[in-house]
Amino acid sequence: MNASVIARRLRFGPGAASAPGALGLIVFFLAPVVTLLVYSFLTSGRFSVARPFTLSNYDATISAAGTAGAVRNSVLLGVLAAGVAVVVGLAIASWLRYYAGRLQNVVLSMIIISMFASYLVRIYAFRILLGDEGAVNTVLDTLGIVSEPVSWMLFSRFAVVCALTHIALPYVVLILYGAFRPLDPAYLEAAQDLGAGALTRWVRVILPTMAAPIGSAFLMTFVLTSADYVTPQFLGGTGQQMVGLLIQTNFTVAGDWARGAALSFLTLGAYLLCYVIMGLGLRIAKLNTIRWGT
Amino acid sequence: MSESNPPRLQVNNVTQRFGDVVALDDVSLSVNDGELVSLLGPSGCGKTTLLRIIGGLAAPVEGQVLLSGEDVTHVPAHKRPTHLVFQRPTMFPHLNVFDNIAFGLRISRVPKAELRSRVEEALSLVRLPGYESRRSHELSGGQMQRIALARALANKPQVLLLDEPFSALDLKVRLAMEGELRRLHRETGTTIIFVTHDQREALALSDRIALFNQGRIEQFAPPWDIYQEPCSEFAAGFVGDANTLTAAVSGPGGATIGGQPVSLPGDPHAGTYTVVLRPELVTLQPQSEPGPGLAGVIGDLAYRGSVVSYEIDIEGLDRPLRAELAAALAADMNVGDAVRATWRGADCLVLDADDGAS
Numbered sequence: 001m002n003a004s005v006i007a008r009r010l011r012f013g014p015g016a017a018s019a020p021g022a023l024g025l026i027v028f029f030l031a032p033v034v035t036l037l038v039y040s041f042l043t044s045g046r047f048s049v050a051r052p053f054t055l056s057n058y059d060a061t062i063s064a065a066g067t068a069g070a071v072r073n074s075v076l077l078g079v080l081a082a083g084v085a086v087v088v089g090l091a092i093a094s095w096l097r098y099y100a101g102r103l104q105n106v107v108l109s110m111i112i113i114s115m116f117a118s119y120l121v122r123i124y125a126f127r128i129l130l131g132d133e134g135a136v137n138t139v140l141d142t143l144g145i146v147s148e149p150v151s152w153m154l155f156s157r158f159a160v161v162c163a164l165t166h167i168a169l170p171y172v173v174l175i176l177y178g179a180f181r182p183l184d185p186a187y188l189e190a191a192q193d194l195g196a197g198a199l200t201r202w203v204r205v206i207l208p209t210m211a212a213p214i215g216s217a218f219l220m221t222f223v224l225t226s227a228d229y230v231t232p233q234f235l236g237g238t239g240q241q242m243v244g245l246l247i248q249t250n251f252t253v254a255g256d257w258a259r260g261a262a263l264s265f266l267t268l269g270a271y272l273l274c275y276v277i278m279g280l281g282l283r284i285a286k287l288n289t290i291r292w293g294t
Numbered sequence: 295m296s297e298s299n300p301p302r303l304q305v306n307n308v309t310q311r312f313g314d315v316v317a318l319d320d321v322s323l324s325v326n327d328g329e330l331v332s333l334l335g336p337s338g339c340g341k342t343t344l345l346r347i348i349g350g351l352a353a354p355v356e357g358q359v360l361l362s363g364e365d366v367t368h369v370p371a372h373k374r375p376t377h378l379v380f381q382r383p384t385m386f387p388h389l390n391v392f393d394n395i396a397f398g399l400r401i402s403r404v405p406k407a408e409l410r411s412r413v414e415e416a417l418s419l420v421r422l423p424g425y426e427s428r429r430s431h432e433l434s435g436g437q438m439q440r441i442a443l444a445r446a447l448a449n450k451p452q453v454l455l456l457d458e459p460f461s462a463l464d465l466k467v468r469l470a471m472e473g474e475l476r477r478l479h480r481e482t483g484t485t486i487i488f489v490t491h492d493q494r495e496a497l498a499l500s501d502r503i504a505l506f507n508q509g510r511i512e513q514f515a516p517p518w519d520i521y522q523e524p525c526s527e528f529a530a531g532f533v534g535d536a537n538t539l540t541a542a543v544s545g546p547g548g549a550t551i552g553g554q555p556v557s558l559p560g561d562p563h564a565g566t567y568t569v570v571l572r573p574e575l576v577t578l579q580p581q582s583e584p585g586p587g588l589a590g591v592i593g594d595l596a597y598r599g600s601v602v603s604y605e606i607d608i609e610g611l612d613r614p615l616r617a618e619l620a621a622a623l624a625a626d627m628n629v630g631d632a633v634r635a636t637w638r639g640a641d642c643l644v645l646d647a648d649d650g651a652s
Contacts, residue, residue: 189351190384190442192371194398194449200372204397208388290387291431 040261047255057262067263070241077157077242078226081164085225086218088165089172094206096173097180098188108177115170123234126163130154130235159235164228168221175220179213182292211287215278223271243267300363302327302485303348303453308357310343317343318354319509325453330479330486332496335506336532341489342457344506348487349455350374361452377446378455382462383438385430391417391441392426398449416444419478436467440474447482456488460495472498493533497521505529527645530570537571537615541644552610554588559639568645575641576617578604578633587636588615592629597621606635 040057042049061067092111096104129135132149140146153159183206191205207214229244236242243263250260282288303325310318318340325331333341346352348359350371359367366374377398385394395413404412417423420440430438439459446454456475460468476499479486490496496503497517505512505520513525524530527538541558543549543565549558551569558569581589590608602624605614615635619627627633 184382184384186380186382186384187386189371190378190380191386191397193349193351193376193378194445195372195401196397197372200401204401205386205388209386287388291429292387 036261036264039257040265042258044256044258047257049257057258058266061259061262061266066241066246070243070246073240074226074243077160077164077232078222080157080161081168081225082218082222084161084165085168085172085221086214089169089176089217090210090214092169092173093176093180096177097183098185111170111173119167119230120234122166123163123231126159126166126235127154130159130162155235155237157237157240160232160240163231163235164225167228167231168225171224172217172221175213175217176210179210183209208285208287209290211285212282212290215282219271219274219278222274227267299327300360301325302329302362303487304358304360304363305344305348306358306360308344308347308354308359310340310347310352310354316509318347321357321509321511323504323511323514325485325487328483328485329501330488330499332488332490332500332503333506334490334493334496334503334533335512337491339506340509341491341504341506345378345455345457345487345489348453349376349378351378375449375452376455377449377451378457379439379442379446379459381458383430383435383442385433385438385441385445387430389429390426391422391428391433394441395445395448397445402449412448413444416448419447419481420444420474434467435463436471439463439471443475443478447478447484452485454484454486456486458489458491461490461492468495475499497533503533505532507532523643524570527568527570530643530645535573535616535618537573537576537613539569539571539611539615541567541569543567551588552608554608554610555586556588557586557639558644559642560644562644565646570643570645571615571637571641573603573616573618574601575637576615576619576635577623577637578606578617578619578627578635580627581632581634583634585634585636587634589632589634590615592627592631592633595624595627595629606633608635 039049041053041055043052043054044057092107096107100107127134130153131137132151132154134154136153137146137149140150187205187209188201191201196204226242227244229242229248232240232242232245247260247263247267250256250263254260279288301324303323305321305323308318308321309316321340321344323331323344333344335341343352347354350366350369350373353368357367358365361375371378385391386397389397392413395416396409399409399412413426414423417425420443422437422440422444425433425437425441433441442459460471463471472495475486475488478484488496488499497520500517502514502516503520504514507528513520513529515523520529520533524533524536530536530538539551541549541551541556543558543562545564546561547557549556549562558567578592579585579587588606588608588611590606592604593607593614594605596603598621600621601618602621604617604619604624604627606617607614617635
């Protein structure tokens with residue numbers, strides 16, 4: 001008796017094969033999100049939620065004193081980190097694609113291996129790099145560029161942006177390296193042959209054909225970095241509240257699960273809005289899907 | 295062209311090395327205005343390397359490239375009045391046909407009205423008017439190469455460079471494109487350098503063919519001369535089909551091939567020679583009829599419609615002799631028949647044993 005006969009006897013449709021995957025998605029993604037969504041409309045106790053349903057969590061979150069500042073900080077750090085990561089990532093990915101030659105696989109492996117190291121270890125590494133006795137200050141001192149340690153680097157936005165960029169960079173490089181693959185060097189040679197110098201080739205060929213992947217890489221790392229709540233605690237200065245930290249505080253310290261959930265969904269909504277805007281922008285510019293020739 | 299005008303393109307003693315590999319070895323070439331010259335040769339012979347050097351995508355380690363007498367050896371591609379059509383389609387996928395053709399014109403800031411008319415002129419040259427708003431995925435391979443031709447021609451290049459532009463196309467499309475290219479060449483009078491490994495294509499298209507072998511130009515001549523009077527065994531074998539035989543000459547009138555007496559043109563003095571014989575110049579007659587020629591047995595035959603190809607096993611030769619007869623003349627000869635292969639004395643070409651022309 002073959003599988004299709006069994007399926008017919010058990011009255012399974014052809015979709016039965018996807019059931020385990022669907023179950024996984026429901027258990028690990030949909031259920032937590034729906035639970036949290038319900039929390040955000042319930043009334044908060046201390047480390048608990050209960051009926052009645054209300055919209056006051058959203059009201060209170062939006063009008064709370066700290067929210068605006070945290071959003072500003074998150075957006076600023078996210079844009080800075082994702083922006084720097086995309087610019088540097090573009091440089092690295094294009095170098096890998098067009099100039100690295102035999103080094104290509106070595107460098108790609110190094111980038112992937114760097115992602116294996118624990119997130120916390122990498123954040124601590126920046127303390128060692130940027131501290132008063134750190135590597136950067138030691139080098140500056142040895143070269144005689146400074147006479148006393150530069151102390152503004154650690155526990156500052158600078159340190160946070162450095163670490164977040166470092167964390168985002170491998171994702172950007174991998175996304176863009178993949179995106180560069182169909183852009184055969186012959187396209188760039190054709191552009192040069194038609195009179196385009198290096199800058200013009202970037203502006204007229206590389207950036208437009210890579211617009212969608214660049215947008216994806218930027219948004220993905222923007223979400224990753226602006227929502228980060230660990231790095232600012234270890235490397236940031238005082239008074240630089242971020243949205244992720246606010247959410248965490250609501251859940252762990254204040255015990256206000258409902259407001260934590262409401263802020264989570266406001267953040268999620270904001271990110272979705274970013275995606276929609278980017279998608280529309282790319283569609284209007286007709287750069288949303290580039291169909292490479294056969 | 296008057297004597298005082300320099301040739302459109304001059305390549306002087308160009309050598310190119312990649313590591314230890316010599317890709318081009320002291321190559322010189324001069325191309326007149328309006329000429330269509332093919333760079334023909336097997337893959338890896340340096341023909342594409344030379345094209346890239348002419349186009350400015352690479353600089354040679356030695357030698358010079360002159361365009362209309364001006365040294366452009368170290369002028370990069372984007373500042374050179376040459377334009378290239380690549381082997382693989384390179385139509386920018388984010389731009390439609392119009393914007394692809396206008397790409398170079400926009401960079402050189404051609405005014406809008408002129409830009410429009412030049413794009414349209416280029417499109418009608420390649421017979422694709424009305425295709426302005428198509429994207430690359432809406433075009434066939436042949437159409438994409440036409441757009442690439444239009445894109446290059448719109449910039450009115452001093453020299454148009456074509457790097458095997460039709461080699462990825464189906465045979466039928468390819469033959470049509472060859473016709474198109476001949477027409478384009480006639481209509482525009484553009485100087486064209488055409489790289490190909492297909493000798494048939496080179497013979498059909500070129501005013502002159504530069505035959506490449508291992509980084510050197512073996513022969514540079516009109517197609518007729520290349521075919522009729524190849525300068526070497528390589529040239530004879532690469533362009534068209536050829537039997538290359540070894541002839542021993544012991545004295546005046548004493549030439550033999552595989553031990554059988556033959557007569558060679560020009561009565562060469564004693565020695566060993568390479569003799570080139572095109573299959574279509576060989577005629578066959580039954581051995582029962584007396585006469586000169588190489589006696590042998592038909593080992594194989596292939597009917598090809600207008601012609602029939604024979605392989606004749608001849609005693610004393612390590613390879614069968616190939617003959618090609620018009621089908622009408624071939625009716626009564628079959629495998630196993632004893633025949634005599636003959637040719638008119640002037641139809642075979644005698645090369646020195648060291649491959650130089652006799």
